[in-house]
Amino acid sequence: MATIKKRTATDGTTRYTVEVRLKGYPAQTATFKRLTDARKWTQDTESAIRDGRHFKTVESKKHTFGDLVDRYIKDVLPTKPKQAVRQKMQLEWWKEKMGVYLLADITPALIVQYRDELSSGMTYRGTQRSPATVVRYMAALSHAFTIAMKEWQWVEDTPTRKVTNPKESKGRVRFLDDDDRAKLLTACKESSNAWLYPCVILALSTGMRQAELMGLKWPDVNLKDSFLILHETKNGDRRRVPLSGLALALLQEHAKIRRLDTQLLFPGTIHPDKPMILRGAFATALDAAGITDFRWHDLRHCTASYLAMNGASLAEIAEILGHKTLAMVKRYAHLSDGHVSDVVASMNAKIFQ
Structure with missing residues (x-):
């Protein structure tokens, strides 16, 4: 309920003091020169309190x-x-x-x-x-x-x-053809950084992000069953990453010379508790291979592109890369057109004999 009290100020003018009391809420008061303003504030305040809006409005005027x-x-x-x-x-x-x-x-x-x-x-x-x-x-x-x-x-x-967000681009798809990939791997193998080559092979083989790869720890690697577990991923989920072929063989060799003062697979030379930084070595390898407009993250695009060109579905690519939805992998859909055509042709051959 609300009460409106009329009083005369020291300068002789009239003032109307309103007090709104609703059960379960603190009392609210305000003073006005006109009775109509006092009544309107009363109605608006009671309505706002019942709707749960009043105190938020008050707080929004108290905080920057x-x-x-x-x-x-x-x-x-x-x-x-x-x-x-x-x-x-x-x-x-x-x-x-x-x-x-x-x-x-x-x-x-x-x-x-x-x-x-x-x-x-x-x-x-x-x-x-x-x-x-x-x-x-x-x-x-x-x-x-x-x-x-x-x-x-x-x-x-x-x-x-x-507020409307700006429209994002369809996404970058930059991957290496067979010739450029071979040149890059040769340059990585010849790098002064002995760990550049196995790291690039692992990135291409698994599609791991750079932070995921460089943050790998030996307790999370199962060489016997050929997989590793990523506990810290961009989307927050754990991910099981299969290992095979050259990537598995290189990790098996790497395990034979692992450092005992750290759990990291690729620790830094100065601080073993921090990952190795490969930025400079990778840039040098790209220059040696004559490859431009290519970043480490594009190795992940390479993995997705090669998967698509070898018949993997968008759902399979999303699972391998650790995407929760298909939206991020639709950029690779055109690379699997040949596989899709084969699937459609096979279906038609079976149902229209």
Whole structure:
């Protein structure tokens, strides 16, 4: 229920003080010069409290966006160790732009303004940010607002919900043909870094990401049954990776000379508890092989492409690479057209004899 009390101020003007009391909620008060304003506030406040909106609105006027980012970095990011460094950088970019604003004043239009600024900005390498990068920044912002809405009750809704993400490209498909692959492997074998060749072979054979490969530990490798287990993957799931052929043989040889001061398969020379860094050796091998526009991650594209060209289904490729959905592997669909044609021809031959 609500009560409105009329009183005369020291300057002789009339004031109306409203107190709204609803069972289970703290009392809310406000003072107005006009009775009509007092009655309207009473109706709006009672309705907002019953709908669960009022206290979120109050909180959104007490906290700035900077407060939200600081609390998210302190309380939430420690639970996401794999994304913590990247998302902290992304959220601090947003904080630099909007940190002084109250949460109540963060609108979709304001986010669009800075989304467009982000899109037109440059990376530290001097190249324009890609749509995919902007999407990642937006995702970090969106999750921070979602936590503020659902768990902290700081906002009534997430303003990012009404902001459109830029359209991402179809995805890069860069793989080596037989000649370039042979040249690269020769250059890797001749590298001064003895571990470059087995690491590239493992990457091509299994499709493991660089972080997954370089983070491998001996307790997770089963050479007897020819598989290894990845405990830390990008999508958060454990993954069983089969080993065969040359990759298995190289790991068996590598196991004979494993270091005893670390569990890592490929430890650094100075810090055995940290993985070996192959960036320089790989770049040198690419130059020696005459291969341009190729990154380590493209070895993973090579694996997927070779699988597709050898008849693997998209579901099989997704399972091998550790993707939860087929969306990420559809970029390789055109490489398996010949296999699909064979399947269709076989079906037709059987049903239309």
